[in-house]
Amino acid sequence: xxxxxxxxxxxxxxxxxxxxxxxxxxxxxxxxxxxxxxxxxxxxxxxxxxxxxxxxxxxxxxxxxxxxxxxxxxxxxxxxxxxxxxxxxxxxxxxxxxxxxxxxxxxxxxxxxxxxxxxxxxxxxxxxxxxxxxxxxxxxxxxxxxxxxxxxxxxxxxxxxxxxxxxxxxxxxxxxxxxxxxxxxxxxxxxxxxxxxxxxxxxxxxxxxxxxxxxxxxxxxxxxxxxxxxxxxxxxxxxxxxxxxxxxxxxxxxxxxxxxxxxxxxxxxxxxxxxxxxxxxxxxxxxxxxxxxxxxxxxxxxxxxxxxxxxxxxxxxxxxxxxxxxxxxxxxxxxxxxxxxxxxxxxxxxxxxxxxxxxxxxxxxxxxxxxxxxxxxxxxxxxxxxxxxxxxxxxxxxxxxxxxxxxxxxxxxxx
Amino acid sequence: xxxxxxxxxxxxxxxxxxxxxxxxxxxxxxxxxxxxxxxxxxxxxxxxxxxxxxxxxxxxxxxxxxxxxxxxxxxxxxxxxxxxxxxxxxxxxxxxxxxxxxxxxxxxxxxxxxxxxxxxxxxxxxxxxxxxxxxxxxxxxxxxxxxxxxxxxxxxxxxxxxxxxxxxxxxxxxxxxxxxxxxxxxxxxxxxxxxxxxxxxxxxxxxxxxxxxxxxxxxxxxxxxxxxxxxxxxxxx
Numbered sequence: 001x002x003x004x005x006x007x008x009x010x011x012x013x014x015x016x017x018x019x020x021x022x023x024x025x026x027x028x029x030x031x032x033x034x035x036x037x038x039x040x041x042x043x044x045x046x047x048x049x050x051x052x053x054x055x056x057x058x059x060x061x062x063x064x065x066x067x068x069x070x071x072x073x074x075x076x077x078x079x080x081x082x083x084x085x086x087x088x089x090x091x092x093x094x095x096x097x098x099x100x101x102x103x104x105x106x107x108x109x110x111x112x113x114x115x116x117x118x119x120x121x122x123x124x125x126x127x128x129x130x131x132x133x134x135x136x137x138x139x140x141x142x143x144x145x146x147x148x149x150x151x152x153x154x155x156x157x158x159x160x161x162x163x164x165x166x167x168x169x170x171x172x173x174x175x176x177x178x179x180x181x182x183x184x185x186x187x188x189x190x191x192x193x194x195x196x197x198x199x200x201x202x203x204x205x206x207x208x209x210x211x212x213x214x215x216x217x218x219x220x221x222x223x224x225x226x227x228x229x230x231x232x233x234x235x236x237x238x239x240x241x242x243x244x245x246x247x248x249x250x251x252x253x254x255x256x257x258x259x260x261x262x263x264x265x266x267x268x269x270x271x272x273x274x275x276x277x278x279x280x281x282x283x284x285x286x287x288x289x290x291x292x293x294x295x296x297x298x299x300x301x302x303x304x305x306x307x308x309x310x311x312x313x314x315x316x317x318x319x320x321x322x323x324x325x326x327x328x329x330x331x332x333x334x335x336x337x338x339x340x341x342x343x344x345x346x347x348x349x350x351x352x353x354x355x356x357x358x359x360x361x362x363x364x365x366x367x368x369x370x371x372x373x374x375x376x377x378x379x380x381x382x383x384x385x386x387x388x389x390x391x392x393x394x395x396x397x398x399x400x401x402x403x404x405x406x407x408x409x410x411x412x413x414x415x
Numbered sequence: 416x417x418x419x420x421x422x423x424x425x426x427x428x429x430x431x432x433x434x435x436x437x438x439x440x441x442x443x444x445x446x447x448x449x450x451x452x453x454x455x456x457x458x459x460x461x462x463x464x465x466x467x468x469x470x471x472x473x474x475x476x477x478x479x480x481x482x483x484x485x486x487x488x489x490x491x492x493x494x495x496x497x498x499x500x501x502x503x504x505x506x507x508x509x510x511x512x513x514x515x516x517x518x519x520x521x522x523x524x525x526x527x528x529x530x531x532x533x534x535x536x537x538x539x540x541x542x543x544x545x546x547x548x549x550x551x552x553x554x555x556x557x558x559x560x561x562x563x564x565x566x567x568x569x570x571x572x573x574x575x576x577x578x579x580x581x582x583x584x585x586x587x588x589x590x591x592x593x594x595x596x597x598x599x600x601x602x603x604x605x606x607x608x609x610x611x612x613x614x615x616x617x618x619x620x621x622x623x624x625x626x627x628x629x630x631x632x633x634x635x636x637x638x639x640x641x642x643x644x645x646x647x648x649x650x651x652x
Contacts, residue, residue: 013449014449014450014451014452015446015447015449015450015451015452016451016452016456016645016646016649017449017452018445018446018449019446019638019642019645019646020642020646022442022446022636022637022638022642023639023642023643023646024494024636024639025567025634025636025639026559026562026564026567027489027493027559027562028489028553028558028559028562029485029486029489031559031562032485032486033485033560038560043558043561044563046558046562048562049561049562052562052564070565071564071565071566071569079631096458099458099650100481100485101481101485102481103479103481103482103488103493103643104639104642104643104646104647105458105481105646105649105650106646107456107646107649107650110452110456125427164514223453257453259454259455259456259457260453260454260455263454264453276540310459311457311458311459312457312459313459314457314459314460314461315457316460337460338458338459338460339484339485345418350625
């Protein structure tokens with residue numbers, strides 16, 4: 001059992017992961033950090049325990065009776081082990097809150113990312129996410145065939161918005177060579193509409209990407225595929241000659257953009273700036289390129305730092321600047337910023353119908369935290385967080401309004 | 416017993432030193448051999464400049480400020496234990512040489528030196544030992560119990576054994592450091608000298624446990640001594 005997992009894991013173990021495994025002292029500082037553990041009480045959800053499980057499997061080789069096996073607690077692998085390892089590696093949002101708590105900052109996100117790929121080789125779980133990843137990968141090969149249809153749809157949207165907003169010169173450029181900004185959305189027009197409005201008001205020379213920012217291969221730890229999917233976008237940016245790649249409000253994609261791209265693509269990115277669209281819009285606001293109506297939002301409002309924008313990318317101030325410009329009753333979460341509770345919906349779980357109950361449960365610390373602020377509007381800047389928060393609001397009967405950081409700017413925009 | 420004592424006095428110390436340094440080198444080599452991750456594993460916020468990040472890492476190393484923020488009891492236990500350990504290690508320099516310069520500067524004779532060492536050594540040993548019992552006790556219940564494997568108990572009990580045999584020498588015997596100097600100089604120069612007698616029976620146990628620790632060190636979680644510096648730097652990269 002788990003032989004493929006062990007084999008793959010041994011091949012894929014990286015330098016930091018190797019010393020993480022060697023130096024974890026199992027002090028337990030991470031116990032209270034994990035929303036999964038706090039909600040479930042299941043030891044397999046404790047970050048250090050996740051590491052212990054993987055380590056135990058990697059040390060297999062004895063017969064389970066020797067003194068070394070007793071010492072390392074490497075017994076036989078049974079169904080119980082398989083169940084535990086699945087809990088440990090799939091039920092994690094990779095939020096890295098535990099890495100902040102860990103005195104050594106050991107990165108359980110990295111362990112889970114590597115481990116998931118190894119579990120997939122064993123045929124254990126999250127096939128749906130992996131499949132979406134494959135679809136994203138093949139889109140790059142057939143994009144020319146899809147282009148006509150896509151442009152047609154965008155034109156339709158453009159026409160509708162012109163009428164709705166009374167802005168006859170509104171444009172949603174697609175595949176526009178010489179644009180300054182390449183905006184890469186996520187699936188769905190909700191990711192395009194507010195930006196069409198903001199870019200128009202800022203008189204930005206922009207173009208819409210033919211691709212989406214999402215990268216499901218990254219969720220399942222298939223880094224070569226994730227890199228190829230991201231490469232379609234780098235190709236597009238170079239072909240069009242843009243100066244800025246701006247990613248939609250999408251957590252994991254933003255993390256790849258800001259933390260992986262220069263390792264993956266190096267020189268290919270020369271002269272191209274990379275940022276979250278939240279940062280870009282905050283720039284417009286700071287430079288006075290757009291104007292908003294202050295006090296557009298008067299009801300109690302809070303901001304949920306998505307792990308991939310906050311802890312994992314350091315985008316803390318920009319969304320707050322946007323909120324302060326349009327809202328009068330902004331309430332911070334406690335603990336906040338890098339100690340903010342994860343929403344419980346990250347790590348690709350949104351795509352898996354089977355994971356719904358798990359993530360609703362894991363969202364409990366988040367729910368309690370938001371309830372304490374009394375906020376009616378929850379602003380965030382990640383597609384996964386938005387979906388999860390909406391699900392939490394519905395399931396716990398909370399009636400929150402969930403908004404993106406760019407949505408509230410679009411709502412308050414002076415055209 | 417005579418033979419066993421002889422082995423621990425004159426044979427295994429060499430093995431311990433070789434395994435300790437060789438093992439640590441092997442450990443680091445094993446880490447180095449693995450491919451790096453093609454990503455920044457940074458945690459934010461972190462200082463902007465390279466120097467700022469290095470300083471932040473050092474401050475965190477010496478204060479464990481990251482842990483202080485999230486878990487005060489564990490910080491107190493861990494911090495005091497490591498602080499006591501640092502003092503104890505500094506004090507053990509006297510087993511091999513002495514703070515001649517310091518004594519001269521202070522104008523202290525043998526009596527004052529001994530009194531100071533007794534007070535400082537006992538304090539440092541206490542700072543080191545009491546938290547070890549706390550760290551052991553918290554492994555016996557709650558969630559930390561799930562996280563505790565035999566290795567964790569072995570490490571703590573080994574450290575406690577070294578500490579207690581050390582206390583035995585410190586509190587019940589009047590150790591002549593010159594005896595120790597002669598003995599260790601003999602080991603270092605392969606011109607063996609008789610073992611110290613002023614230390615009483617504890618010395619051989621203390622010495623043997625310390626050797627066991629040295630041999631065990633590179634193959635255990637004690638490697639966090641080196642590894643945590645790497646991981647702390649990676650998190651600020």
